[in-house]
Amino acid sequence: xxxxxxxxxxxxxxxxxxxxxxxxxxxxxxxxxxxxxxxxxxxxxxxxxxxxxxxxxxxxxxxxxxxxxxxxxxxxxxxxxxxxxxxxxxxxxxxxxxxxxxxxxxxxxxxxxxxxxxxxxxxxxxxxxxxxxxxxxxxxxxxxxxxxxxxxxxxxxxxxxxxxxxxxxxxxxxxxxxxxxxxxxxxxxxxxxxxxxxxxxxxxxxxxxxxxxxxxxxxxxxxxxxxxxxxxxxxxxxxxxxxxxxxxxxxxxxxxxxxxxxxxxxxxxxxxxxxxxxxxxxxxxxxxxxxxxxxxxxxxxxxxxxxxxxxxxxxxxxxxxxxxxxxxxxxxxxxxxxxxxxxxxxxxxxxxxxxxxxxxxxxxxxxxxxxxxxxxxxxxxxxxxxxxxxxxxxxxxxxxxxxxxxxxxxxxxxxxxxxxxxxxxxxxxxxxxxxxxxx
Amino acid sequence: xxxxxxxxxxxxxxxxxxxxxxxxxxxxxxxxxxxxxxxxxxxxxxxxxxxxxxxxxxxxxxxxxxxxxxxxxxxxxxxxxxxxxxxxxxxxxxxxxxxxxxxxxxxxxxxxxxxxxxxxxxxxxxxxxxxxxxxxxxxxxxxxxxxxxxxxxxxxxxxxxxxxxxxxxxxxxxxxxxxxxxxxxxxxxxxxxxxxxxxxxxxxxxxxxxxxxxxxxxxxxxxxxxxxxxxxxxxxxxxxxxxxxxxxxxxxxxxxxxxxxxxxxxxxxxxxxxxxxxxxxxxxxxxxxxxxxxxxxxxxxxxxxxxxxxxxxxxxxxxxxxxxxxxxxxxxxxxxxxxxxxxxxxxxxxxxxxxxxxxxxxxxxxxxxxxxxxxxxxxxxxxxxxxxxxxxxxxxxxxxxxxxxxxxxxxxxxxxxxxxxxxxxxxxxxxxxxxxxxx
Numbered sequence: 001x002x003x004x005x006x007x008x009x010x011x012x013x014x015x016x017x018x019x020x021x022x023x024x025x026x027x028x029x030x031x032x033x034x035x036x037x038x039x040x041x042x043x044x045x046x047x048x049x050x051x052x053x054x055x056x057x058x059x060x061x062x063x064x065x066x067x068x069x070x071x072x073x074x075x076x077x078x079x080x081x082x083x084x085x086x087x088x089x090x091x092x093x094x095x096x097x098x099x100x101x102x103x104x105x106x107x108x109x110x111x112x113x114x115x116x117x118x119x120x121x122x123x124x125x126x127x128x129x130x131x132x133x134x135x136x137x138x139x140x141x142x143x144x145x146x147x148x149x150x151x152x153x154x155x156x157x158x159x160x161x162x163x164x165x166x167x168x169x170x171x172x173x174x175x176x177x178x179x180x181x182x183x184x185x186x187x188x189x190x191x192x193x194x195x196x197x198x199x200x201x202x203x204x205x206x207x208x209x210x211x212x213x214x215x216x217x218x219x220x221x222x223x224x225x226x227x228x229x230x231x232x233x234x235x236x237x238x239x240x241x242x243x244x245x246x247x248x249x250x251x252x253x254x255x256x257x258x259x260x261x262x263x264x265x266x267x268x269x270x271x272x273x274x275x276x277x278x279x280x281x282x283x284x285x286x287x288x289x290x291x292x293x294x295x296x297x298x299x300x301x302x303x304x305x306x307x308x309x310x311x312x313x314x315x316x317x318x319x320x321x322x323x324x325x326x327x328x329x330x331x332x333x334x335x336x337x338x339x340x341x342x343x344x345x346x347x348x349x350x351x352x353x354x355x356x357x358x359x360x361x362x363x364x365x366x367x368x369x370x371x372x373x374x375x376x377x378x379x380x381x382x383x384x385x386x387x388x389x390x391x392x393x394x395x396x397x398x399x400x401x402x403x404x405x406x407x408x409x410x411x412x413x414x415x416x417x418x419x420x421x422x423x424x425x426x427x428x429x430x431x432x433x434x435x436x437x438x439x
Numbered sequence: 440x441x442x443x444x445x446x447x448x449x450x451x452x453x454x455x456x457x458x459x460x461x462x463x464x465x466x467x468x469x470x471x472x473x474x475x476x477x478x479x480x481x482x483x484x485x486x487x488x489x490x491x492x493x494x495x496x497x498x499x500x501x502x503x504x505x506x507x508x509x510x511x512x513x514x515x516x517x518x519x520x521x522x523x524x525x526x527x528x529x530x531x532x533x534x535x536x537x538x539x540x541x542x543x544x545x546x547x548x549x550x551x552x553x554x555x556x557x558x559x560x561x562x563x564x565x566x567x568x569x570x571x572x573x574x575x576x577x578x579x580x581x582x583x584x585x586x587x588x589x590x591x592x593x594x595x596x597x598x599x600x601x602x603x604x605x606x607x608x609x610x611x612x613x614x615x616x617x618x619x620x621x622x623x624x625x626x627x628x629x630x631x632x633x634x635x636x637x638x639x640x641x642x643x644x645x646x647x648x649x650x651x652x653x654x655x656x657x658x659x660x661x662x663x664x665x666x667x668x669x670x671x672x673x674x675x676x677x678x679x680x681x682x683x684x685x686x687x688x689x690x691x692x693x694x695x696x697x698x699x700x701x702x703x704x705x706x707x708x709x710x711x712x713x714x715x716x717x718x719x720x721x722x723x724x725x726x727x728x729x730x731x732x733x734x735x736x737x738x739x740x741x742x743x744x745x746x747x748x749x750x751x752x753x754x755x756x757x758x759x760x761x762x763x764x765x766x767x768x769x770x771x772x773x774x775x776x777x778x779x780x781x782x783x784x785x786x787x788x789x790x791x792x793x794x795x796x797x798x799x800x801x802x803x804x805x806x807x808x809x810x811x812x813x814x815x816x817x818x819x820x821x822x823x824x825x826x827x828x829x830x831x832x833x834x835x836x837x838x839x840x841x842x843x844x845x846x847x848x849x850x851x852x853x854x855x856x857x858x859x860x861x862x863x864x865x866x867x868x869x870x871x872x873x874x875x876x877x878x
Contacts (some may be wrong), residue, residue, distance in 0.1 A: 036574060048569075051601045054601045067601075119494040122494075126486055127483040127486070139468065151514065154482075155514045165494065166499065248687070251690045290729050376819075376822055382815070
């Protein structure tokens with residue numbers, strides 16, 4: 001039995017523990033992405049800027065209490081990336097304007113119907129517009145790009161029609177409100193763009209390149225690790241599992257692509273950069289990640305395959321891994337430097353040759369004298385590797401497409417880099433096969 | 440060359456095409472989930488209700504123009520599910536209250552420092568609180584449950600401190616505003632709960648069960664389809680690919696679980712129903728879906744395996760598929776009816792036996808006389824099937840845990856159903872093996 005005072009102490013000590021862990025967590029969040037700190041300061045700055053409308057006499061006398069809408073707009077519109085902020089700002093601005101005009105029209109129409117009819121007609125308009133626009137928000141395309149605008153449309157329409165019923169100076173109010181909203185929106189967008197901007201497009205670009213690289217990093221560790229395993233042992237888990245995040249990155253990629261489409265020309269990206277095509281590459285990368293997840297499963301398997309069998313395909317597999325790693329790294333580099341990947345990518349060709357070798361090795365009946373059940377795990381692994389090569393090929397093709405869509409330019413400097421020795425990986429083996437097979 | 444008038448016509452005709460497709464799309468959206476229509480009507484109703492504050496004289500004289508905050512609250516807080524609405528409503532209410540109190544304190548503190556110091560001190564407070572709370576929003580736990588509350592906290596704090604500088608009747612204003620926000624929040628929550636409520640918990644519960652069932656449906660089609668394929672042919676794609684949605688369902692499951700935690704006791708669910716445990720089941724289901732994705736790849740492969748080889752493991756594989764299908768369907772049914780799955784699930788035991796059979800079949804060296812490369816695709820397929828069985832086992836375990844955590848009660852009626860013949864699938868074969876192997 002636990003007494004209630006014991007329970008209280010338990011809760012107290014847990015709270016204390018959490019509190020003491022708090023500074024560490026803050027530091028970690030900041031270190032993981034220092035842009036979080038600048039973003040927070042930027043939000044503080046933007047809000048302080050618009051609050052000047054209250055403190056400075058000439059500004060206050062011009063806008064009065066409507067200045068509160070500027071603060072509200074900044075708080076609600078300011079997002080982490082420029083694309084998200086611009087998207088929200090434009091949505092808010094346009095929706096306010098359109099709903100304001102429609103609301104004013106509805107108000108005029110209703111006022112024609114006399115004192116009794118007016119509130120009934122107004123209520124009917126509000127009901128119809130709110131229901132219809134809410135339904136519109138379910139359309140996937142609308143949801144992706146205009147969800148916030150539709151919300152603000154409902155809000156503004158209802159506020160204008162309803163408060164129009166009481167307020168005599170409707171136009172004056174609407175004018176003040178729209179101008180403060182515009183001021184708030186511009187402040188948010190300006191602070192977001194001109195002080196350490198965070199571009200959703202950059203993030204998407206890097207994410208796609210990083211994801212491809214994560215697959216490469218796994219493969220780099222996988223080959224040596226797999227062949228180092230002794231029979232019946234589990235892998236000591238030294239292989240990077242960073243690729244796991246690739247499996248579930250679909251939604252964040254999609255929202256980044258949506259944000260990126262709002263962004264103006266910046267850095268290396270033109271205005272109509274083919275952001276949607278990144279989603280295609282990302283989806284192929286994810287396909288490849290599923291295979292890699294299965295390969296990862298091979299490591300966790302308490303394998304029943306004797307060393308001798310595994311050693312027979314070790315060289316071919318390691319070769320295949322290493323060429324795939326080089327291909328993937330070269331592709332990631334091509335995205336990163338925005339240069340077209342060489343159409344006849346030597347590593348890709350090599351990896352296809354390695355795949356052919358592995359296939360013919362499996363085919364020559366090296367395993368005839370052994371039990372099939374013992375061979376299957378290794379054969380499955382090999383089969384998955386062959387799959388990875390074909391996935392890599394597809395990724396390469398779609399990056400080629402991206403390069404032509406986005407008009408990547410090859411620079412001499414880069415074509416030098418892409419064959420420079422520093423990213424040609426030769427995987428060093430440290431495997432028990434050396435003692436089993438070759439001595 | 441395309442003339443500009445041709446271009447215009449092209450755009451016009453595309454617009455017309457889209458417009459004419461619009462009614463069909465609306466119908467489809469409504470048919471896919473009729474709750475979307477009721478939701479839209481509910482939103483319209485709630486907004487119309489709070490707009491009565493303007494139309495009815497006694498209400499208007501009590502709240503005045505603050506009534507606009509009630510409309511704003513309803514529009515912003517009303518979400519599709521009860522959990523999301525309650526979460527947003529509670530977040531908004533609590534944050535408004537806390538930020539209001541803190542803002543009032545800050546305003547008092549600043550007013551002590553004289554006419555010159557006050558705006559400077561206020562601006563400093565606003566900057567610090569806005570930056571600090573914005574940073575808090577990056578904590579994943581905060582983001583999941585309190586993101587909206589933190590936003591509203593910044594908003595209210597800034598509005599109260601800043602407008603306090605000008606407004607003499609700060610307390611009066613704050614009081615009016617908070618009460619209208621409460622009224623708006625209550626209206627939204629009440630309409631959401633009492634008129635055709637949509638529970639996020641129900642949705643999560645059903646989604647998890649559906650996802651398990653989707654895997655079963657794939658497997659049900661897979662076995663017969665795979666063994667019907669002729670050598671070198673691609674599968675005619677009759678197998679359901681519904682499982683693909685399972686691969687990317689993580690984010691929607693997580694947000695549903697977050698919403699569900701706000702929901703009160705309803706229907707079959709107690710207040711502290713273990714919603715988080717659903718995420719565990721869902722993640723295991725996804726693990727299984729990765730295997731199934733690989734199996735699906737086996738169908739698309741232009742297989743090189745001769746019929747004779749495949750036929751050798753056909754019976755065992757089909758048996759395994761069919762038992763796995765039954766296990767998965769029984770598990771989905773257990774979730775759906777909220778009854779504990781029988782610990783000694785006969786189908787699970789059968790599927791393990793089938794797995795053993797398949798293994799020993801692979802082991803007996805049935806394939807000795809053939810080329811290994813021809814065997815590998817089939818062996819990989821078999822290996823994946825074995826993997827599916829062990830995934831199924833894990834899913835069964837975690838559903839057993841759920842049953843004990845959520846205190847599922849076994850009813851006689853159900854224990855009857857779960858062994859009733861209607862969901863014991865016997866897969867009928869229509870395969871070329873009949874002619875190849877058995878004649």
